Amino acid sequence: MDRLKRLVLPLLQEQLEGMGAGHLPVEAMLNASREADQGDLSLPCFGFAKALGQAPAAIAASLAEALPDHEALASVTPVNGYLNFTASTDWMAQTLLSGGDAQFTTDEPRTVLIEHTSANPNGPFHVGRARNAILGDTLVRLNRLWGNDVTAEYYVDDMGKQVAVLAWALEHLDSEGVEGLLAEREPPNPRWTAKQDHERVRFYQAAQILRQESDDKASIEEAIGQLVHASEHGDEAVLEAFEAAYQPVLDGMLTTLERLGISFDRFTKESEFVTNGDVGRLMEELKALEIHGEADNGAHFLDLGARGLKGKTDFFYRRGDGSSLYATRDIAYHRWKWTQSTALVNVLGEDHKLQAQQVGMTLEELGEQRPEVVFYSFIKLPEGKMSTRRGNVVFMDDLLEEAKAQAEAVVRDLRPEYDDEQISNIAEAVGTSAVRFNIIKVSPEKGFTFRWEDALTFEAGSAPFAMYSHTRACSIANNLGDVPAVDPEKLPVLTNAPDGLRQLLRTLCVQRDVLAKAVDEHRPHLFAEHLLQLANAYNAFYRDCKIAGENGVDTFYFAVSELARHRLKEGLNGLGLQAPKTM
RNA sequence: GGGCGUGUAGCACAGCUGGAUAAUGCAUCGGCCUCCUAAGCCGAAGAUCGCGGGUUCGAAUCCUGCCACGCCCGCCA
Secondary structure: OHHHHHHHHHHHHHHHHHOOOOOOOHHHHOEEOOOHHHOOEEEEOHHHHHHHOOOHHHHHHHHHHHOOOOOOEEEEEEEOOEEEEEEOHHHHHHHHHHHOHHHHOOOOOOEEEEEOOOOOOOOOOEHHHHHHHHHHHHHHHHHHHHOOEEEEEEEEOOOOHHHHHHHHHHHHOOHHHHHHHOOOOOOOOHHHOOOHHHHHHHHHHHHHHHHHHOOOHHHHHHHHHHHHHHHHOOOHHHHHHHHHHHHHHHHHHHHHHHHOOOOOOEEEEOOHHHHOOHHHHHHHHHHOOOOEEEOOOOOEEEEHHHHOOOOOOEEEEEOOOOOEOHHHHHHHHHHHHHOOOOEEEEEEEHHHHHHHHHHHHHHHHOOOOOOEEEEEOOEEEOOEEOEOOOOEOOEHHHHHHHHHHHHHHHHHHHOOOOOHHHHHHHHHHHHHHHHHHHHHOOOOOOOEEOOHHHHOOOOOOOHHHHHHHHHHHHHHHHHHOOOOOOOHHHOOOOOOOOHHHHHHHHHHHHHHHHHHHHHHOOOHHHHHHHHHHHHHHHHHHHHHOOOEEOOEEOHHHHHHHHHHHHHHHHHHHHOOOOOOOOO
């Protein structure tokens, strides 16, 4: 509809100039109508009343009167001080059918590096951690759909305490000892015994218990502390031992993500920036800054309060022993990222807000830009916060299995003629898609409580609903075979277009606008909402417009159906909702 | 205690760079499968937009005070 706005705007401006009000901000005021029965674009005239010395309703009426007819407009109606523009069905159809794919993508592609997930490789994904991956991957996909050149990156935390604990546990404990320590916890699910993320997290959890409760916890802490220290000074042997400990875990985690359709273009290890000297050089630079300070024990910090940070203002980037901290390495990492891309986007949990603020401010202090950051709230369980450490979790692997099982039952019921393999393929696609959609459809800053019944719903407002509309469109295309194309220049005249047709064309017309906004503002749920509307509109079209009737195939309707099919497919793909293997 | 975020029908959630009757799904009630796949469609009912002030022609939206919940306030990651 941005296209319609560009057509209407000059007409409006001309009229207002004639009325001596050319300076009024029409462009900002002319916006998409809220409700379909209010047309497609609406101009509230209240703001013009004072400048023109007329009542809003009178302004709207005289504008409606004065505006010349335009082929793109079916009507221009003044209502309650608003001026409503309704696009003509013919114009929408012609524009859509003659435009090609270019009309749905950007004219100015950007290069974007999106860092997401970057979870510590110490255990399997639970639903909470997976929100990051689903959000991040959807941003990656939507940016690509928009035409941007995207790199999806996973920052591997391959040093520090969490990995050290895992490495220590694998070296000092055996399975029997581990299970003995975890006797009071839920036993491991036998289904995942081959997945190393599930296997090794038991070692990690057992070590955490020993660190707190064992008689020689002091010496354990000492040993782990030495490992951490060595890794932070770039000790190659220790870093190799760490990698041997975490890599199988990371591989298991990536297997889970792959099932959700999530993959990465690049993995960058935190330790690289220590071993290549970047972190050391960075700390020297920070030392030269005017807001630099030093504590009694030789630790270094920046006084970010001097730059407006509220609350805790001292940002420590160097320990007393000279080693770096996580945030310090993150700054080095970001400087490197800026050499790779002209736009940076990070997906982070809300617990990283302060940290991100510190990193961002320090980057600015160094003359660099901040990355754009998408924060999300945590997913809770009805029993409370999820925690790998406490064992209070819903594992993504289990959720996906459950989703598939439920989908299988539904498909078997609905399509008894399908064989087991077909059912399994459909159920896998439907199950994983439903899980993704359930998470992506809510805005990231909203904390939400995970409930099985919501995650596994397959009704309107869910991924399967949108997938089903697409399947319908596919089914029609398959049934009808070769249908002659329509000439967009010679479409039938659509004076009494059915509601369903109008609704579908209108929804197709706003797809580009919504995608632009979702990408620009990093808010994928806007596009998820749109996809549901598109599916809904397709259903209305399907209801009102018989493509294959007694008189043969309506080639125009078929062309609209095909366009919708492509746009649905594109939308599903943009949200990472997967088509069944057989299709 | 300080900082940030959230609070919208029974439940979940959209709208938040101010504009018309607050959108959608679940649940509830009623209707639609001889007709391109009913995971669907049509209709009904359901909201003091957390509470109080303020700004404005106009506030769910902006400002302010209060209340509730979440996250953060390591020389952890």
